[in-house]
Amino acid sequence: MSHEGWVPWIDRAIKLVAPHAGEITLRGDTDFTLTGELDRWEAQGIKFIFGMDAHPKVVNLAEALPQEAWKPLERLPRYEMITRPRRKPERVKESIVRFRGYENKVLVGEDIAEIDYQPRKCSRSYRLIIVRKNINVQKGERVLFDEIRYLFYIRNRRDYTGEQIVSLANGRCHQENVIEQLKNGVNAMRMPVDDWLSNWAYLVMTSLAWNLKAWFGLLLPNAQRGAELIKMEFRRFLHAIVLLPAQIVRTGRRVIYRIMSYHSWLKDLFAGWEHLRWFYAT
Numbered sequence: 001m002s003h004e005g006w007v008p009w010i011d012r013a014i015k016l017v018a019p020h021a022g023e024i025t026l027r028g029d030t031d032f033t034l035t036g037e038l039d040r041w042e043a044q045g046i047k048f049i050f051g052m053d054a055h056p057k058v059v060n061l062a063e064a065l066p067q068e069a070w071k072p073l074e075r076l077p078r079y080e081m082i083t084r085p086r087r088k089p090e091r092v093k094e095s096i097v098r099f100r101g102y103e104n105k106v107l108v109g110e111d112i113a114e115i116d117y118q119p120r121k122c123s124r125s126y127r128l129i130i131v132r133k134n135i136n137v138q139k140g141e142r143v144l145f146d147e148i149r150y151l152f153y154i155r156n157r158r159d160y161t162g163e164q165i166v167s168l169a170n171g172r173c174h175q176e177n178v179i180e181q182l183k184n185g186v187n188a189m190r191m192p193v194d195d196w197l198s199n200w201a202y203l204v205m206t207s208l209a210w211n212l213k214a215w216f217g218l219l220l221p222n223a224q225r226g227a228e229l230i231k232m233e234f235r236r237f238l239h240a241i242v243l244l245p246a247q248i249v250r251t252g253r254r255v256i257y258r259i260m261s262y263h264s265w266l267k268d269l270f271a272g273w274e275h276l277r278w279f280y281a282t
Contacts, residue, residue: 007037014046021045025157027169033154035119038126042156049169052128052152058117062130062150065113073110073131074163101140105147108134112162117154129153129162178210185234186210213237219272229268240265 014024026041026048033050041048052058097104110133117128131151137144153169160168182188188206191199213234220226229237240263249256259266 036121047157049155054150069113070111073112104138106136
């Protein structure tokens with residue numbers, strides 16, 4: 001979603017689910033942080049987590065914090081590991097960068113702090129999460145200098161810790177991945193006709209293909225495999241579930257489908273089919 005003219009569309013979405021306004025959390029990067037709208041959303045019971053630009057005012061606030069205000073940022077795991085952790089591959093690219101003497105930036109550590117902050121266009125203060133990144137700028141094996149960068153997140157959710165807020169803010173990238181899949185996976189943004197109504201219909205139809213993938217993943221009895229399928233890129237989903245070579249044999253009283261190849265997703269396809277057939281039979 002573009003940040004230009006997005007407020008009326010967000011308000012329309014909020015109005016659509018108005019009875020559940022307290023369960024809404026708006027997320028966005030720095031382009032979506034319109035401080036003139038925060039008080040209004042707060043009055044409606046809407047929660048929000050937005051990134052903020054590192055302008056001089058908030059950078060000065062961060063630099064003025066005492067050392068005891070900071071604590072190490074412990075990144076929350078992206079998923080729960082069930083099997084044994086696999087060995088990470090060797091970082092070949094970084095070794096080549098060092099060998100050839102290119103400038104390299106290495107993250108040494110991250111710290112987090114929280115303060116109350118009132119934007120200029122707001123009548124009240126909100127919580128400002130500050131992430132401080134300590135970066136070593138290297139050239140070859142030499143460390144040239146240390147670089148400090150700050151990331152800022154403003155929020156009105158007080159039921160989450162700072163680490164959880166950072167994780168939620170970064171989680172918006174999943175939505176950007178969905179948009180990318182709609183563009184290049186199901187080609188929903190490649191409008192084939194020349195009028196608005198037909199293009200809208202094409203966009204809806206192609207989006208249904210993406211929803212079909214998510215729906216099938218939710219149907220799988222194996223929740224772990226279902227979650228993997230939901231996150232799968234659409235082209236891979238096509239080759240794993242849809243584009244299967246099969247032989248169709250018509251006999252006197254039945255039609256036989258013979259799958260002509262095998263891969264690991266076939267058992268999940270059959271499990272989802274059996275689950276769906278059982279659901280409609282009952």
